[in-house]
Amino acid sequence: MKWWGWGSDDVSFTHEGKPELAPFIERVLGLDVRRPGTRPIAFRDLEVPAPQLEAGLAARLEDAVGTEHVSRDDHDRVVHARGKSLTDLIRQRRGDFGRLPDAVVRPATEDEVAAVVRAAVEEDAVVIPFGGGSSISGSLEAEAGEARPVISIDMSRMNRVVSIDSASRLARVQAGVFGPDLERQLNARGWTCGHFPDSFTYSTLGGWIATRSSGMQSDRYGDIADLTRGLRVVTPTGTLVVRPVPSTSTGPSVREMVLGSEGRLGVITEATIHVRPVPAERKILGYLFPTWAAGLAAMRDIAASEASPSVTRVSDAPETAFSFAMREAPTALDRVKSRALQAFLRRRGWDLDAMCLSLIGYEGTARHVAGQRKLTERIVKRRGGLGIGQSPGRLYDQKKFDTPYIRDFLLDRGAPADVSETSAPWSELGTVYDQVMAAGHGAFRRLDVPGYLMCHLSHSYHAGACLYFTFALKPPGDHDPLEDYRVVKHAIQQAFVDSGATLSHHHAVGTEHAQWLEEDISTPGVAMLHALFDGTDPGANLNPGKIVAGVPIREPNA
Amino acid sequence: MKWWGWGSDDVSFTHEGKPELAPFIERVLGLDVRRPGTRPIAFRDLEVPAPQLEAGLAARLEDAVGTEHVSRDDHDRVVHARGKSLTDLIRQRRGDFGRLPDAVVRPATEDEVAAVVRAAVEEDAVVIPFGGGSSISGSLEAEAGEARPVISIDMSRMNRVVSIDSASRLARVQAGVFGPDLERQLNARGWTCGHFPDSFTYSTLGGWIATRSSGMQSDRYGDIADLTRGLRVVTPTGTLVVRPVPSTSTGPSVREMVLGSEGRLGVITEATIHVRPVPAERKILGYLFPTWAAGLAAMRDIAASEASPSVTRVSDAPETAFSFAMREAPTALDRVKSRALQAFLRRRGWDLDAMCLSLIGYEGTARHVAGQRKLTERIVKRRGGLGIGQSPGRLYDQKKFDTPYIRDFLLDRGAPADVSETSAPWSELGTVYDQVMAAGHGAFRRLDVPGYLMCHLSHSYHAGACLYFTFALKPPGDHDPLEDYRVVKHAIQQAFVDSGATLSHHHAVGTEHAQWLEEDISTPGVAMLHALFDGTDPGANLNPGKIVAGVPIREPNA
Numbered sequence A, B: 001m002k003w004w005g006w007g008s009d010d011v012s013f014t015h016e017g018k019p020e021l022a023p024f025i026e027r028v029l030g031l032d033v034r035r036p037g038t039r040p041i042a043f044r045d046l047e048v049p050a051p052q053l054e055a056g057l058a059a060r061l062e063d064a065v066g067t068e069h070v071s072r073d074d075h076d077r078v079v080h081a082r083g084k085s086l087t088d089l090i091r092q093r094r095g096d097f098g099r100l101p102d103a104v105v106r107p108a109t110e111d112e113v114a115a116v117v118r119a120a121v122e123e124d125a126v127v128i129p130f131g132g133g134s135s136i137s138g139s140l141e142a143e144a145g146e147a148r149p150v151i152s153i154d155m156s157r158m159n160r161v162v163s164i165d166s167a168s169r170l171a172r173v174q175a176g177v178f179g180p181d182l183e184r185q186l187n188a189r190g191w192t193c194g195h196f197p198d199s200f201t202y203s204t205l206g207g208w209i210a211t212r213s214s215g216m217q218s219d220r221y222g223d224i225a226d227l228t229r230g231l232r233v234v235t236p237t238g239t240l241v242v243r244p245v246p247s248t249s250t251g252p253s254v255r256e257m258v259l260g261s262e263g264r265l266g267v268i269t270e271a272t273i274h275v276r277p278v279p280a281e282r283k284i285l286g287y288l289f290p291t292w293a294a295g296l297a298a299m300r301d302i303a304a305s306e307a308s309p310s311v312t313r314v315s316d317a318p319e320t321a322f323s324f325a326m327r328e329a330p331t332a333l334d335r336v337k338s339r340a341l342q343a344f345l346r347r348r349g350w351d352l353d354a355m356c357l358s359l360i361g362y363e364g365t366a367r368h369v370a371g372q373r374k375l376t377e378r379i380v381k382r383r384g385g386l387g388i389g390q391s392p393g394r395l396y397d398q399k400k401f402d403t404p405y406i407r408d409f410l411l412d413r414g415a416p417a418d419v420s421e422t423s424a425p426w427s428e429l430g431t432v433y434d435q436v437m438a439a440g441h442g443a444f445r446r447l448d449v450p451g452y453l454m455c456h457l458s459h460s461y462h463a464g465a466c467l468y469f470t471f472a473l474k475p476p477g478d479h480d481p482l483e484d485y486r487v488v489k490h491a492i493q494q495a496f497v498d499s500g501a502t503l504s505h506h507h508a509v510g511t512e513h514a515q516w517l518e519e520d521i522s523t524p525g526v527a528m529l530h531a532l533f534d535g536t537d538p539g540a541n542l543n544p545g546k547i548v549a550g551v552p553i554r555e556p557n558a
Helices: A021-029 A055-065 A074-079 A086-093 A110-122 A179-187 A205-211 A254-258 A292-304 A317-325 A333-337 A339-347 A366-382 A391-399 A404-411 A426-447 A481-498 A514-536 B021-029 B055-065 B074-079 B086-093 B110-122 B179-187 B205-211 B254-258 B292-303 B317-325 B333-337 B339-347 B366-382 B391-399 B403-411 B426-447 B481-498 B514-536
Strands: A103-105 A126-130 A150-154 A161-165 A170-174 A228-235 A238-242 A267-274 A281-289 A311-315 A356-364 A386-389 A417-425 A451-460 A464-473 B103-105 B126-130 B150-154 B161-165 B170-174 B228-235 B238-242 B267-274 B281-289 B311-315 B356-364 B386-389 B417-425 B451-460 B464-473
Touching: A021 A317, A021 A451, A055 A103, A055 A110, A074 A103, A086 A404, A086 A481, A110 A126, A110 A150, A110 A228, A110 A267, A126 A267, A161 A179, A170 A228, A205 A267, A228 A254, A228 B514, A238 A254, A238 B514, A254 B254, A254 B514, A281 A292, A281 A366, A281 A391, A292 A311, A292 A356, A292 A366, A292 A426, A292 A451, A292 A464, A311 A317, A317 A356, A317 A451, A356 A366, A356 A391, A366 A386, A386 A391, A404 A417, A417 A426, A417 A481, A426 A451, A426 A464, A426 A481, A464 A481, A481 A514, A514 B228, A514 B238, A514 B254, A514 B514, B021 B317, B021 B451, B055 B103, B055 B110, B074 B103, B086 B403, B086 B481, B110 B126, B110 B150, B110 B228, B110 B267, B126 B267, B161 B179, B170 B228, B205 B267, B228 B254, B238 B254, B281 B292, B281 B366, B281 B391, B292 B311, B292 B356, B292 B366, B292 B426, B292 B451, B292 B464, B311 B317, B317 B356, B317 B451, B356 B366, B356 B391, B366 B386, B386 B391, B403 B417, B417 B426, B417 B481, B426 B451, B426 B464, B426 B481, B464 B481, B481 B514
Parallel strands: A103 A150, A126 A150, B103 B150, B126 B150
Antiparallel strands: A161 A170, A170 A267, A228 A238, A228 A267, A281 A356, A281 A386, A311 A356, A311 A451, A417 A464, A451 A464, B161 B170, B170 B267, B228 B238, B228 B267, B281 B356, B281 B386, B311 B356, B311 B451, B417 B464, B451 B464
């Protein structure tokens, strides 16, 4: 795993083979990505603070998981110090490490996790569960002033599908399994979990649960909150066992307290999750809408209809332009821009700069797919949309997990890029979008830097949907990119909560979104979370400072 | 409202007009219901303890809601003292009142609720929110030894649909609205909430939320936990406001903490709930299965299929026999038992004493209903089932809310009857059923009393379903019916948690199920609930003793 960026050391993004991308980026950010970027300093040139682990605790940890699974290695500690937020990446690249963990332990069983937690609580150390390390909300970093020993519990050895209950369509799975490994184990027996977040390659089941993750096919499979039924969580008072019943009336839902708990209540060791047979047919089709408003209205109509597609996604015009600029070889998509189609769309009165690309997915038996498609396309047509075939969907499906690598490519060239996502009722989505766009572009203007802001709708529900914003900026050489980034991120997040939307649909609170929590869930809501965390973990040994009382991104004097 | 039984003073159940019912009850319970029953003692003959409300608190309450809305009337206080559990009914009928509330206050606005809660916390009184008063889990009764003043907050004046957001299919609704009034207000504008619990007539939106209620069409509309998006709750630290966003990643779900909280976190004043257009077509059709196992398998197959009916319900053989015994006039159902059909079923190898009645509902456009029905009936047929038309569904639909009145009819004749419901994964339902049946019949045998125990499956989910048991017994004259009832209830509830099922699917914990909570959600789960309640309500002013630390039904020395 890269200590300074996303994903594997041997994978990176390049503009090469995407002929329209470099001109596009030059046009919108004034950045020539054909010039080589700077790379982070070499790991050997970094000054990594030595671990502080007194002998008694070290012995207990080694006793718990075996000597070879307690690591004090510098690279290990640096990789486990943080997630992959833009703030994390910039600071890592600078060698500005903050409070590194003193040890990385790798338990193989729930008993080993329990022994680690017991040792930590009794010796007054801090434990931070670590799944795939891809948090982009600051959920993995110890507090700056933490004087106690800090232990990162890497769950990756607990990666088995324990059993599958075919009749109930439930699988017992260890929490440390990564997305691809989970699907591989399930697929081998004909099943799928169907949870495909953008972080899929570098995130784990336990991490999904701890952050309330959502995958791109959530319209069909549900969010991780819907997919998770049973739970096992090592807490300071023993192992919490949530039974995998379909629905229950046992007071406030303990299951829903673990979901999104970011390690504040304990270490998730196992979950019993929904699985479904691998569908006979799976199609993601491309559509174009003449405007963003038409695209939004179509998605809303589909949610209100008797159709139930597996994916509903529509990009605004800026993201549509970016998608077209990402094209590799000539594909069927190209037909869209062919003179003939352009002429056709213009005759229909389309403004090609306003048009919006949509992807809609269908899954199931051939008959079901055909029926769903028919119902859905009737709505698309009524909203002025146009089918453009399978190519855009195929491309998206192949490339969806590569997107995070672009951030490092741009950061190498001095351009911070990041995402912020939210959700709101259908009736508010247009307003939320307008306010976020105004806030983001206002921030670019205040900073006087070139910036780009784009959005797509995904994850449709009965009463609303997720809006997912991506932004990039190119500060001049005399600006601190981290400070400029924070101004834009702050403006967007503030626009979310000011417009009645939520601080995050599926990226969690961590420390980076904590300052908006009170505005989102109100003061008594924060008080309830405090009550839960403080009462469950009176010694503040479990990932303290996350969700509530975190280190906020403050509005800098921009 | 009856102070001694279910529902309105002017409605009661009778066996008259149901020619097969009295013989059926005589056969299974040895009870001749044609003999007149005893009625509860007259209200005027009761000794109702005087309220204890010191002048300062009384003045603050009158200031908060107006003098005319603070009641110290005996009948009012008796009606608000408890819900309608069998234990409640038996004790009420005996004039054994427990700790009555000292005042019943009826606020009209959230501000008035806040003033009442503020007064209660500052004067160290206890507040117990009261919706429809139909709790059957002991959620409404003050603790026996409560020395502080007890205030019942009757929410029935807060009964308006505030607004409807048609685009988002959301309605803002005050929490005190009763089921029929809610549907009336929504229907007038073309909408429905679609939440129809058996208690519908005598329960409120706030009560549904506070107990995690589920309605008979939950397969389509979801449980109340799914239907509830936004919330307003008056807490000791101010008004909790949960935004009506479709999904969010703001840490442990505060929304899901309010769901099922039974007044322990505050008073729910308003919710923003899902609504849907009143469907064009709505059908509930009857089916017969040759065995309970075949019925269960069919329901499971339907849940795993691409069909999505609105109701899936199948009764076991004892409940099927009871349903047939409840028939009024000759209906199409009678054809089922006609000689011709009986002969036909026997030719197919059916044992008529083992056959199981099923109801499956379909809703939506005519095309959708037809499509769903086709998909579903293919499964029914594959599992050996047989369609028997619309009559059983029509009968069920008309009579579904009358069922609770039967309890009083039987109790008048010395026969306690009650319900216990649970949920479990599909693979476990057969075992859970067998163990509950064995436990219930074991209890009847130990007590040496005639008893009847029957069950239906309802509320199907991806991974499991609800099993709903109904039982009745006829203790001899020298037994205490309450003690005998408790032995049976205890045996059934214990069988739930022993077989991996949950203590309640949708009737809440209250005090009556509290003793099984730790076995269900494990010790750390109880600790988390304690942390939440104790931290949010440090003075224990909010309905103390419910869910955790309640007064359990203990296994008597039977």
